[in-house]
Amino acid sequence: xxPLLEQEFIQQVEINQNIIHKICRLYxxxxxxxxxxxxxxxxxxxxxxxxxxxxxxxxxxxxxVALNTAISLYRKKSRTITTIEFNATIHKFRYDExxxxxxxxxxxxxxxxxxxxxxxxxxxxxxxxxxxxxxxSETLGISEVNxxxxxxxxxxxxxxxxxx
Numbered sequence: 641x642x643p644l645l646e647q648e649f650i651q652q653v654e655i656n657q658n659i660i661h662k663i664c665r666l667y668x669x670x671x672x673x674x675x676x677x678x679x680x681x682x683x684x685x686x687x688x689x690x691x692x693x694x695x696x697x698x699x700x701x702x703x704x705v706a707l708n709t710a711i712s713l714y715r716k717k718s719r720t721i722t723t724i725e726f727n728a729t730i731h732k733f734r735y736d737e738x739x740x741x742x743x744x745x746x747x748x749x750x751x752x753x754x755x756x757x758x759x760x761x762x763x764x765x766x767x768x769x770x771x772x773x774x775x776x777s778e779t780l781g782i783s784e785v786n787x788x789x790x791x792x793x794x795x796x797x798x799x800x801x802x803x804x
Contacts, residue, residue, distance in 0.1 A: 649689045652698050653682065659702055660685075662769070666753060666761050667710040677710060684709045696778065703766065703779045711758045752801040760794050767791055 653660075664677045685705050692701055753764050759780065766776045773791075777784045 645690070649686065652702075653685065656699055656702055659699060659769075660706055662765060663703075663706045663710050665750065666765055667714045669754075677713065680713060681706045681709045700775055700779055707762045707765075707779070711762070714758075748802060749798075752798050755801055756794065756797070760790070760797075763787065763790055764794055764798075 660678055660681050661674075663681070664674045668674045668677050685702060688705055692698070753761055756764065762780060763776060766779060771779075773784045773787045777787045780787065782790070
C-alpha cells in the first residue's frame with residue numbers, strides 16, 4: 641500500500657476508533673476479549689481498505705467490516721482464530737483505552753443488549769449511534785422498512801428484559 645493511503649487509513653481509524661470500541665463492547669464481556677476483537681477488526685479493516693472505493697462514508701464501511709468480523713468470530717462457539725502475519729502499520733495508530741467506568745443505567749442496557757441475537761445487537765448499536773434508517777439498512781443489508789420494524793420489536797424486547 642502506498643504511504644499516502646496508509647496514512648489516510650491510520651487517520652481514519654484513529655478518528656473513528658470509538659466505532660470499533662463500541663462494537664467490541666457489544667460482542668465481548670471482558671477487557672482481554674475486547675482488545676483481541678479490536679485487533680482483529682483493525683486487521684480486517686486494514687486488509688479490506690485497498691478495496692474501499694468511497695461509495696459510502698468511511699464510517700458506514702467500517703461499521704459493516706467491524707460488525708461482520710465481530711458476528712463471524714463470536715457466532716462460533718470455539719474461539720479459535722486463524723492468525724495472519726501482523727503488518728506493522730496497524731501499530732502506528734494510537735490506541736485509546738476504552739473507559740469501562742459507566743453509569744449504572746448503561747451497564748443495565750448493555751446486559752440487556754447482550755441477550756439479543758447478533759443482528760439485533762448491530763441494529764441497536766447503530767440506532768444508539770443516531771444512525772438514520774437509511775444508513776442502518778445499507779450497513780446491515782436489509783430494507784429501511786425492515787430496519788424500522790425490527791427496531792420497534794427490539795425496543796419492546798429490551799423493555800421486557802430490563803423490566804420483567
